[in-house]
Amino acid sequence: MADSPLAGQRFSFDELPKADLVVDSVYDGGSKGTMGDDPISHLFKGVGNQGGIRYVGSAARGTVRLAVLYTSGTDVDWPDFLDLETGTVTYYGDNKKPGRELHDTQPKGNILLRDSFAASHGDEEQRLAGVPPFLLFQREPGAGRAVRFRGLLVPGGPAISPDDELAAIWRSSKGRRFQNYRARFTVLDHGQVSREWIEHVISGGNPLDGDCPPPWAVWIRNRTCIPLLAPATTVIRTKTEQLPDDKEGWAILAVVRNYFQGREHYFERCAAGLWRMVAPRTGTLEITRPSRDGGRDAVGQYILGPASRTISIDFALEAKCYSPDNSVGVREMSRLISRLRHRNFGVLVTTSHFHKQVQEEVEEDAHPIVMISGRDIVEILRMEGRTTAVAVQRWLEETVPLPQKPA
Numbered sequence: 001m002a003d004s005p006l007a008g009q010r011f012s013f014d015e016l017p018k019a020d021l022v023v024d025s026v027y028d029g030g031s032k033g034t035m036g037d038d039p040i041s042h043l044f045k046g047v048g049n050q051g052g053i054r055y056v057g058s059a060a061r062g063t064v065r066l067a068v069l070y071t072s073g074t075d076v077d078w079p080d081f082l083d084l085e086t087g088t089v090t091y092y093g094d095n096k097k098p099g100r101e102l103h104d105t106q107p108k109g110n111i112l113l114r115d116s117f118a119a120s121h122g123d124e125e126q127r128l129a130g131v132p133p134f135l136l137f138q139r140e141p142g143a144g145r146a147v148r149f150r151g152l153l154v155p156g157g158p159a160i161s162p163d164d165e166l167a168a169i170w171r172s173s174k175g176r177r178f179q180n181y182r183a184r185f186t187v188l189d190h191g192q193v194s195r196e197w198i199e200h201v202i203s204g205g206n207p208l209d210g211d212c213p214p215p216w217a218v219w220i221r222n223r224t225c226i227p228l229l230a231p232a233t234t235v236i237r238t239k240t241e242q243l244p245d246d247k248e249g250w251a252i253l254a255v256v257r258n259y260f261q262g263r264e265h266y267f268e269r270c271a272a273g274l275w276r277m278v279a280p281r282t283g284t285l286e287i288t289r290p291s292r293d294g295g296r297d298a299v300g301q302y303i304l305g306p307a308s309r310t311i312s313i314d315f316a317l318e319a320k321c322y323s324p325d326n327s328v329g330v331r332e333m334s335r336l337i338s339r340l341r342h343r344n345f346g347v348l349v350t351t352s353h354f355h356k357q358v359q360e361e362v363e364e365d366a367h368p369i370v371m372i373s374g375r376d377i378v379e380i381l382r383m384e385g386r387t388t389a390v391a392v393q394r395w396l397e398e399t400v401p402l403p404q405k406p407a
Contacts, residue, residue, distance in 0.1 A: 016042040021135065021149050021193040023228070029145025037145045040068055040137060045202065053094050053109030055132065056202050060108055062115060064132045066201050069185075070147065072139045076248050077171075078180070079382045082136070082150055082187070086159045087227035089136060089150075090383065093181030102168055102179045113183050117166040120155040120223070127220050128208065131155065133201060134185060135193070152193055152213060157186025157225045169385060188215040189228040235363050242353035242373035243324055249378040251389040256377065257321060257351050259396045264321040268297035269400045271319035271349035274372065277380050283312060302345075315345045322352035324374065333358045337367050345369065351377065 009025045016027055016039055030037030038049035047054040047068055057064040069091055071080035078092040094109035095102055103110050119130025134153040140146040156165040168179045190213040200210035208217055215226040244250045260267040268287055276282050285300035297319045301312040318336045320328055328350050336346045345368035348354075353373050362369050372380075386392045 013037075013039065013042065017045075018195055019043065020195050021152075021198070023149060023151050023191045026140050026143065026146050026148050027137075028143070029147075031144075039145060039147055040070060044068060044198065051094065051107050051109070053107055053112060055112060057132070059112040059115070062130065064112055064116075065204060065207075066198070067112060067116075067132045067134045069134055069136045069153070070139075071136075073141075074139075076246065076382060077387045079379075079387065081379075081383065082138070084230045085232055087151075087187040087189075087229055088157055088159050089153060089185040089187060091136075091183050091185060093183065095178065095180040098173050098176035098178040100178070102181070110181050113166060113181050117155045117183065120165075121162075124221050127223070128206075131220070133207060133216060136185075136187070151187035151228055152190055152216060153185040153187055154216070154219045154225060155183070155185055157184070157227055159227070160184045160186070171385065186225050187228040188213065188219070189226045190215050236356060236359045237354075237373070238356075239327070239353045242375055244375050244378050248388065249375070252378050252381060252386075252392050253324075253351060253374050255389045255392050256396065257323065259393070259400075259402075260321045263402060265297075266400060266402055267321035267351075268317070268319040270396065271317060271347075271372075272298050272300075273399055274349060274377060274380050275317060275347055277384055278370075278372070285317075313343065313345065314341070315347060316340060317347040317349070320348070320350040320352065322350055324352055327353050327355040328358060328371075329355050330358055330361065333362065333369070337369065340368070347372070349377070350374065 009022055011019045011025065011027045013028045013030045019027065027039045027043060029039045035049050040054065041047055041049040044056065044066065046056045052070050053067065054070065055064045055067040071091065073080065078096055080092060081090045093113055094105045094107050103114065116131045119126045122130065131154070136150040136153055137147040138150055140148045156162070165184050167182050169182050170177055170179055172178070193213060194211040197211040197213070201207050208220060218224050218226060244253055256270065260270070272285050272287060276285070279302060281303045283301040283303045285298055287298050298317040300315055300317065302315055303310050303312055305311050316336060316339055318332070320332060322328065328348065333348065336348055340346050347370045349372040351374050354371050359371070362371070381392055381395070386395050
């Protein structure tokens with residue numbers, strides 16, 4: 001993405017009707033204390049001032065011209081997520097409570113998701129007619145109704161497999177099961193969406209005309225996605241950044257720790273399951289015996305390449321079921337590093353956090369180690385739909401059954 005001189009700008013409520021959309025800029029809400037304070041409805045005439053999925057046009061008739069995805073970023077049951085490094089977005093549909101069929105929602109947001117993802121796999125004409133520009137906004141914490149613009153989206157993307165683009169997932173609430181969509185988009189590498197183009201699209205003009213963002217035009221024409229990549233610059237995380245930041249997150253982590261209390265060596269099986277969630281192309285993964293693990297709780301292979309010609313990279317995994325105040329130190333990390341061979345990598349999973357010195361040494365010496373902390377565990381489980389302590393307890397009992405303790 002080219003540097004934008006406006007990046008990080010803040011727009012007042014009065015400026016919104018004429019404002020461009022600048023990635024990561026904040027758009028303030030009103031101050032009257034009513035629904036009219038909503039900034040999104042002032043940015044885009046006709047999208048409404050409520051709901052997560054909003055649009056101009058009719059989803060039922062397939063005439064949506066522009067769509068807005070709004071997320072609070074705080075719904076632990078439906079954890080919308082933007083991966084800044086890869087530009088991928090996970091966004092959940094609008095059937096979030098039992099009682100309705102998947103597509104029978106009042107805003108018809110799930111119909112829009114279904115039809116847009118279907119059209120995205122068509123030809124240029126089908127994409128142009130069936131996939132509106134999607135714009136992602138996130139609530140700005142501590143700023144009233146203000147929102148932050150996160151980017152121009154398209155369905156799917158190079159980091160997302162076709163089978164994983166749009167999935168109808170099951171959830172349960174109060175003993176009732178229901179389905180909702182989990183949609184995956186990609187943020188395009190375009191830093192500023194002009195007001196001219198927004199008004200042109202809303203008025204029904206050809207989206208490829210006017211001041212059309214070049215990456216969006218490229219995607220419409222040949223489905224080539226140019227993602228906005230933002231590699232992380234902050235490598236060393238504090239203790240606070242490695243542990244949960246909400247009450248339910250702490251409860252989830254406590255369930256995991258308590259489940260293995262007194263039998264911590266069984267946590268390695270849980271760690272292996274968590275790693276498979278993070279790295280689904282993991283192949284064989286063998287849990288070693290506690291008495292002969294040599295510092296490696298599991299050894300496995302990660303598979304790369306197309307099905308016709310794959311290669312495997314060996315890795316070693318170690319698991320530490322620690323309390324939050326007991327950090328993973330140099331001794332534990334050195335033990336894992338010493339057992340890695342050339343072109344191997346390591347994974348260390350802990351219910352706690354990594355000491356600052358450990359992180360610094362891994363970074364400075366460029367050791368190929370993946371470090372998964374307590375907060376990471378919570379986020380991994382939430383992304384897989386285990387959003388409560390009860391759900392995590394059930395998952396542990398099903399996937400890592402423990403033998404009965406002797407009386």
